[in-house]
Amino acid sequence: MNRRSFISSAGALLASKSLYAALPMQNMQSSSSSHGKADHTLRIEPCTLEISPGVTVKTLAYNGQVPGPTLRLREGVPVTIDVTNASNDPDIVHWHGLAIDSLNDGAMEEGSPMITPGTTHRYSFTPKPSGTRWYHTHAAAYDNLSLGTYTGQFGFLLIEGREQPAHYDQEINLAIHHWEPSFVPMVETMREQSSNSPLTTGSDVGYKYATIQSHRLGSGEPIRVKQGQRVLMRLLNASATENVVLALPGHKFTVIAMDGNPVPNPKSVEVLSLAVAERVDAIVEMNSPGVWVLGSTLPKARDMGLGIVVEYAGKKGTPVWRDPAPAEWDYTQFANTVASTHAPDETFVLTFRDNGPKPGSKFDTWAINNKSWPDIDPLMVESGKRYRLVFRNGSGDQHPMHLHRHTFEVTQIGTKPISGLMKDVINVMPLDTVEVDFVANNPGDTLMHCHQQLHMDYGFMQLIKYRG
Template identity: 80%
Template structure:
């Protein structure tokens, strides 16, 4: 169903009747009358993110990020979500291999939660690792909705393995606030017809936070010399990719999107596309007061940073620009060639400019846009390769629901072992990922930038009967 038509409908009943018949959840861990393991409430809240800066938004349980949810891998859970906002909404459990009904994407058949109603989600959480939860509603041209709001939180699935030793864990979520539409700067890249690749409007922001505060506000992250600190970093922005550094320190990358990397490596600078997560160990061996923040001065001035304060140290936080570097996924991957897939799909995406009087670009996959795009069909148990070809001047963080994929090629370089659920495809680049069709049910893949997703950049994958 077209998410635009659903949310613009004046009657929820009419919209509900137009949905396909929904399958029942595969199990019910607790009777409906029993108390859920977790409870979330979607509702309005006001955040004081900086001195004299208040943000009115929508959040879970009146806080940003939402409550930290810890679960055990393989242990069934129930979560009651009550919608106390004015609009129908939905929660997506990002990175989990669960059924389509509970996944939290209307395109897959998950039900929207009408205003004033409660939805019970019931599933068995897997795989282990740093996952997250967030709204999966449409925003369109309403920048007070969906991922522009504070509706996001960490979801940690604890398994039996403990891949790293650490003394303290710190969860940091990045978000941008005060969105508005701004003219999009046309890229200098051109296609074979010498026409600009990017036109229309984009989203700009006034402020940025790590967790709920701008740089210089809120409490610092307090550490001790000699500690090994596990930082779980999440980019919960609606549209903005970020690059971070902590002067005087390096990040030992041990996991991406919750999955251990084949080749842990220390870097001075790390990149987080929209919806990506990185688990990094930082050795606290440079006593002082530092800024962990964006490598861009303008972004730090907007608030994108937090203070790291060693015990016994005071004073103004220090910043030092890191040496120039290029983010390279391949350095964390294996070098052997991945197995050949059973089949592959080549998916070329680009923007075709505003259509039908819209001021926003329409995005296409093989020249078609959601919802007028045929699904990809797969067979259970087979290995498939998705060849992502970026024909635009934008970066695109691509997310596959309900499955984890293995990155098998970036540009001309073949790799293996790097398992993710979001991959950022650079302008005019090609990336290949493999997944095993081992979780039957409708499965969505899309660009995680809200504006791109809302304007065509989505496609379903269906399992053959």
């Protein structure tokens, strides 16, 4: 079973209630819960969310809330999580950033089972590594923008290890999401609203609203802080397709971890960039009393709601926004500036391109080395060896590349060699090249893909398979 087969087998069902209706039932069976009570339970169900006064969105969520419940697990301690699907479509949960087995990882391309409506599936795994991970649906959406990561199916997954990331007085988890998606031409007006800034035209997804946590800017409770506090902010971009750039006037973010992994060179910056699915852990020193806006650097994005108020104790008034100084986002500033000392055993050069729409489709097909999922051969690896993936972006779009079940080391961006920066998502800018290394230390089918839902649905995926 695969995403592309949905289109070829469903045909006219593309506009119907569910693309999954065209799939063989034996591929959709979800295993029943094992005996005994699970450690955690999640329920996929319809949810009506009031994101600002008088503005509601209807979506799917976990346990009727957005984000879903924060799951705190202990590294190395086995856990069971029961997921009940109370929606009308088959679904699946991906445990993003964990080095677990393929069956429990939550990607149907790896063999994880879909959860049919009205059934409960038990995930059983031992969480590792520690750090800020997250969980979300890994279902396809295609032209149905009420499914997949366009919905409210996401939540923080915090894996606690022996050591704290840093000293802090308050912890705040902030998830970003965009709402009311629609297909729009990628014209100049759309580019002005999008942090993706694509260089090409074509069909894309636009949004009406944006939230941090579950509210638009100015709605919901502010972040309340005290002068002198050190606040740990965990920021997650849970959008389906939109990259974001954030600032908090009068303050700096000391980045201590990316995608849950400590950075070699913690550094203070005024602006944070988060591609789809990326996480940043940052310490913010609360040393500028007032009422501020933590939000997008784009005015139109803040108008959509992408922001939240930060209020110091004893301070009132209209929240203040000040544009930060222009700054280019540069991963290399958080890494070691020397090349990795580990040579790869093998290198895969992967070129990404937009192949345009297929006959009868208005959506572009994405290709890796001129082949699209599922008509693309897997990359074959051997356990214990080190592999270099050279991501060559031959398109005008940004691509947040995600590798399942493994963490990779970023070894070069453009012409600049670096080392020590460990991630599971890396944003590859238009016409740029990024190199990453991973050790094949977790046997089993492993999915690699662009995390933008529209790109993933239309071919931008490839499997990595272990030999033997």
